[in-house]
Amino acid sequence: MTKHVLVTGGAGYIGSHACKVLAAKGYVPVTYDNLSTGWAQAVKFGPLVQGDLMDRAALDRAFAEYQPVAVMHFAAFSQVGEAMSDPGKYWRNNVMGSLSLVEAAVAHGVLDFVFSSTCATYGEQDGVLLTEDCRQEPINAYGSSKRAVEEILRDFRAAHGLRTVIFRYFNVAGADPEAEIGECHRPETHLIPVMLEAIDGQRPELVIHGDDYDTHDGTCVRDYVHVMDLVEAHVLGLEWLLDDKGSRVFNLGTGAGFTVKEVIGHARAATGHKVPHRYGPRRGGDATSLVSGSHAALTELGWDPARSSLKTMIKDAWTWHKTGGYPG
């Protein structure tokens, strides 16, 4: 029997990688995406339904046509800087959009739901390693919007029997090692692809957002995880739900933190090129340090983030970058 999975945001960076892995495991990923930040060219592993999360009639048609066994919900806006200047955009799209989707899923009896949350929901916590039971006190509207969706899911679990796996990702990086798909945002704001654009002259330099943080070299610390490892955890999470193991929250990070300056050093080693850079002011909404202190995904899901060294992530991102993939 064909097992369709409705993948919202399947035309985006992480969602497209999820579709590739789902297809490899025998599922048919149905991408539901409005192409606001994603690319039709990234949808290669199953059908594309072009639609918005807020369009309930289009959602109803997609559920009725494909009768998915589950939903993987990636669609959202996700730039911390933009969320600081335009919080309404984040509350509307991420919270109202998710509510519309969850209501449609429940109405169609699709009760297994995997959600992309973020370590940005934890906020600023004095350099502690973050576990799933840490308090969630986001310091930007992006993190607040994701925490709100987690609350919606909690209420729908209680009222409607929804079953959820919530993944709180740390910083996702790298690309499909076969370079069929990769990270492509216009404009790009994420550290590693921005560094690669600076290396090949597509931008004059990387601007480091602040060097006066309370870290050993003054730049922010993040925990980077390979996108392929991350989406493999999603398939494990999906199967966890389909095996009726109950609702659960998992951090997805490696537990290793790197400063921006350290990532620049790794980029030089991985690409053989210096990263042109200069120092700029802090970016609003950035926490000093976000590092996972949890092994739950490893021990409970059996997750193995084998590709998540900075070397491999940057090499895979560089290989993808050099293909010049998507627009045009």
Ligand SMILES: NC(=O)c1ccc[n+]([C@@H]2O[C@H](COP(=O)([O-])OP(=O)(O)OC[C@H]3O[C@@H](n4cnc5c(N)ncnc54)[C@H](O)[C@@H]3O)[C@@H](O)[C@H]2O)c1
């Ligand atoms: N990239 C990271 O490091 C990171 C970290 C933590 C969490 N996340 C979360 O992972 C998810 C995917 O992130 P990404 O980096 O792939 O982002 P992305 O921008 O590449 O992909 C998001 C996709 O969702 C679609 N979309 C957005 N709003 C929509 C709407 N209203 N209706 C239909 N489609 C819509 C976009 O067109 C795009 O294809 C997001 O929920 C994000 O918050 C990402």
Ligand SMILES: O=c1ccn([C@@H]2O[C@H](COP(=O)(O)OP(=O)(O)O[C@H]3O[C@H](CO)[C@H](O)[C@H](O)[C@H]3O)[C@@H](O)[C@H]2O)c(=O)[nH]1
């Ligand atoms: O041009 C740049 C880009 C980034 N940075 C710094 O590099 C680090 C990583 O920044 P990213 O923009 O790559 O990632 P964020 O940590 O801001 O956010 C990402 O990870 C978060 C969780 O940490 C969220 O979930 C979010 O969706 C996702 O974009 C931050 O300290 C940032 O200030 C720079 O110095 N210069």
